[in-house]
Each structure stands twice: as structure tokens, then as C-alpha cells.
Amino acid sequence: MEKKLPKEGLAIIHLAGKAHDTNKISDSEVYFKINRDLTIELFNTFLQSNVRDFIYFSSVKAVADKVDKFLDENIAGNPQTPYGKSKLEAEQYLLKQLLPEGKRLFIIRPCMIHGPGNKGNLNLLYKVVEKGIPWFLAKFHNDRSFLSIDNLSFLLERMINDQQISSGIYNFADDETLSTNELVELISKGLGKKYDYCSFQFF
Structure with a gap:
């Protein structure tokens, strides 16, 4: 064609x-x-x-x-x-x-694009928080764009x-970077779930 x-x-x-x-x-x-x-x-x-x-x-x-x-x-x-x-x-x-x-x-x-209908790693992280699975990497801090x-x-x-x-x-x-821990907290608040940062630190 x-x-x-x-x-x-x-x-x-x-x-x-x-x-x-x-x-x-x-x-x-x-x-x-x-x-x-x-x-x-x-x-x-x-x-x-x-x-x-x-x-x-x-x-x-x-x-x-x-x-x-x-x-x-x-x-x-x-x-x-x-x-x-x-x-x-x-x-x-x-x-x-x-x-x-x-x-x-x-x-x-x-960099990683976010918005309605987002797929990939952000969507996987959302599902983890939605199901109430503790975030087991909270000990480690990172900054991502x-x-x-x-x-x-x-x-x-x-x-x-x-x-x-x-x-x-x-x-x-x-403009601002976010750590994965901050993302978990933001998603939790958006879902109306209680977020206890300390309870996620298993190490």
C-alpha cells in the first residue's frame, strides 16, 4: 500500500x-x-x-x-x-x-509518563498498594523523575x-522528583487507605 x-x-x-x-x-x-x-x-x-x-x-x-x-x-x-x-x-x-x-x-x-490509563510499573505499584501489600523496599530511598x-x-x-x-x-x-516511598504514600492517600510508613520497614 x-x-x-x-x-x-x-x-x-x-x-x-x-x-x-x-x-x-x-x-x-x-x-x-x-x-x-x-x-x-x-x-x-x-x-x-x-x-x-x-x-x-x-x-x-x-x-x-x-x-x-x-x-x-x-x-x-x-x-x-x-x-x-x-x-x-x-x-x-x-x-x-x-x-x-x-x-x-x-x-x-x-521519562516515565503517568496519567489516566497508565500501564507498566506504575500500574503494578498501584495494584500492590490497592491490595494492601506492605511495601517491603521502604528502607531504600531513591529519586525518580x-x-x-x-x-x-x-x-x-x-x-x-x-x-x-x-x-x-x-x-x-x-519539575520535582519523587521516591518510590513517596509514590506509595500518595497512592495510599488517593485510595483513602491508612499509610503507616514505619510498618513497611521490614529490614
């Missing part, structure tokens, strides 16, 4: 991709065919169109699987998984291409409509 893009438009927001394979049954090459090769194909079509902006949703996993301190846009990528490597190779191709005048490229590396779907939508709209924002890589996150 012939692929068609609008002759004119503000932006292509490329969200499609193969995410983590929790069952570990996927061939690693599948990640590269979807996350790298199809992204390249779409971007090359964008270059030939009259669409102004290309917004590629990459991942923090494109540069790091674990973060000890602070992750900014200038860190050298060192992914260890096929998912992260395929995302990074897509980024590298996009960044090497010469953009025609008037076009922009945005590579977005969002999150991104609300509302903030993500605001940032995308701002980038598309503000011509002063230049092409580049952007890490998206809410």
Missing part, C-alpha cells in the same frame, strides 16, 4: 515503536527493524514533504539503562539492550541528516507553536 503524508502540515509526531519485551521472546533484530529502520523511512519521507516539524519520541533508554545521578541531553549514549540500541541508532541517523530550511527536528526522551501526560501535551504544543525553539534533543520531566 502506498504511504501518503499530507503535502502541508505543522508536524509529524512519531510515537510508534516496539517497546520492552517482558516475556523475552522477541528476536533482537525486530527492535532495529521497527525502532530504527521504520523511523528512518518515515523521516526520509518527511524530508521530501512540506511538513515543517518532525518530533521523534525516543527514550532515556537510548543513552542509559541506569542513572546514578543526573541525566541530561549531553550524555554519551551507552545502551545495553536491543531496545535502547535501536532507539539510539535511530537518533544518530536523524541527527546526521541535513534539514532543509524551515524544517525542525525534535528528539524527545521522556516522572512526566505527567498533561505536561507532555503542554510541552508538545509549545514546541510546535513556538518558532523560536530550535531543533535538538530534549529530556522531558516534571
Whole structure:
């Protein structure tokens, strides 16, 4: 089937991709065919169109699987998984291409996104608290960045409509970090459950 893009438009927001394979049954090459090769194909079509902006949703996993301190846009990528490597190779191709005048490229590396209908680890944590299972890792403190779907939508709209924002890589996150313990407490309060922080410290 012939692929068609609008002759004119503000932006292509490329969200499609193969995410983590929790069952570990996927061939690693599948990640590269979807996350790298199809992204390249779409971007090359964008270059030939009259669409102004290309917004590629990459991942923090494109540069790091674990973060000890602070992750900014200038860190050298060192992914260890096929998912992260395929995302990074897509980024590298996009960044090497010469953009025609008037076009922009945005590579977005969002952290964990939260909002209605959220899936993944946040949803699993919610179920743990909902069932009243004690949080057995309360002894350990961590700080994590999150991104609300509302903030993500605001940032995308701002980038598309503000011509002063230049092409580049952007890490998206809410202003404040949260520890997992704080998340457990917030979820408990939202569910109207009593939260006894000390009772969760089993170690």
C-alpha cells in the first residue's frame, strides 16, 4: 500500500515503536527493524514533504539503562539492550541528516509518563498498594523523575507553536522528583487507605 503524508502540515509526531519485551521472546533484530529502520523511512519521507516539524519520541533508554545521578541531553549514549540500541541508532541517523530550511527536528526522551490509563510499573505499584501489600523496599530511598501526560501535551504544543525553539534533543520531566516511598504514600492517600510508613520497614 502506498504511504501518503499530507503535502502541508505543522508536524509529524512519531510515537510508534516496539517497546520492552517482558516475556523475552522477541528476536533482537525486530527492535532495529521497527525502532530504527521504520523511523528512518518515515523521516526520509518527511524530508521530501512540506511538513515543517518532525518530533521523534525516543527514550532515556537510548543513552542509559541506569542513572546514578543526573541525566541530561549531553550524555554519551551507552545502551545495553536491543531496545535502547535501536532507539539510539535511530537518533544518530536523524541527527546526521541535513534539514532543509524551515524544517525542525525534535528528539524527545521522556521519562516515565503517568496519567489516566497508565500501564507498566506504575500500574503494578498501584495494584500492590490497592491490595494492601506492605511495601517491603521502604528502607531504600531513591529519586525518580516522572512526566505527567498533561505536561507532555503542554510541552508538545509549545514546541510546535513556538518558532523560536530550535531543533535538538530534549529530556522531558516534571519539575520535582519523587521516591518510590513517596509514590506509595500518595497512592495510599488517593485510595483513602491508612499509610503507616514505619510498618513497611521490614529490614
